[in-house]
Amino acid sequence: MSLPTGDTEVPEPSTADRIHSLLSTTSSLTVRALGEHHHLDTPVSVHGSRLRLRAALDDPLTTAAVGAAEGLAVVLDVTDIAPVAVRDRVRARLTLAGRLRPAHLTDDGLGVHLRVDVAHAVLATPYATGAITAADLALATPDPLARYEAMLLTHLADDHAEALDVLTRLLDPAVLAHAPEVRPLALDRHGLVLRLDHSHGHRDVRLVFPEPARDTDDFGHRMHELLAAAQYSLPVHRR
Secondary structure (H helix, E strand, C coil): CCCCCCCCCCCCCCHHHHHHHHHHHCCCEEEEECCEEEEECCCCEEECCEEEEEEECCCHHHHHHHCCCCCEEEEEEEEEECCCCCCCCEEEEEEEEEEEEEEEECCCCCEEEEEEEEEEEEEECCCCEEEEEHHHHHHCCCCCCHHHHHHHHHHHHHHCHHHHHHHHHHCCHHHHCCCCEEEEEEEECCEEEEEEEECCEEEEEEEECCCCCCCHHHHHHHHHHHHHHHHCCCCCCEC
């Protein structure tokens, strides 16, 4: 990712906030316990430094958790995949360690909610690796756009290619050499990340909103501000 312009620090979500957002929006994960890998298709809810997920009553993971008086030592693996088709769609990999315990039966009686008491977690991206503790996670907040990111990015990619062309006017012309394909890769309340895809590789560039977006309506306003900046050659932070 390119360096920020000037001496101004470019705002981005913290590692803890990124992890909270990823956990809150994932629909599948892998649980490593007792030398086995258990794949679960389940939403995850975050309650401070505790997670809650669902498993079947007869799942070996449920049986192991019930039989572990001190909680079952587990490692959770979550992969963050870009919703828009690009060459390398893995945006981040989360590894989280903690103790797994049964919480209560699901309302339909067909499954069980399992509780994970988080010890620590590591988030690895192509550009950096960050680690957090349970206390960090307890203080984190999910990004207000996280649940809508996939919808917003695919809409931008599929229906507003012309807007992407306009936004490239905000970039250093040097990064546009060899006419890369430009695709939206990620977004959060602080800005939009574009993937510049060349035949020989790719580069990601963050465009920072003038102000953080509070919700999806606010995101629309922030995008219009970026487009106006591109059309009228106004300054904007990028990384």
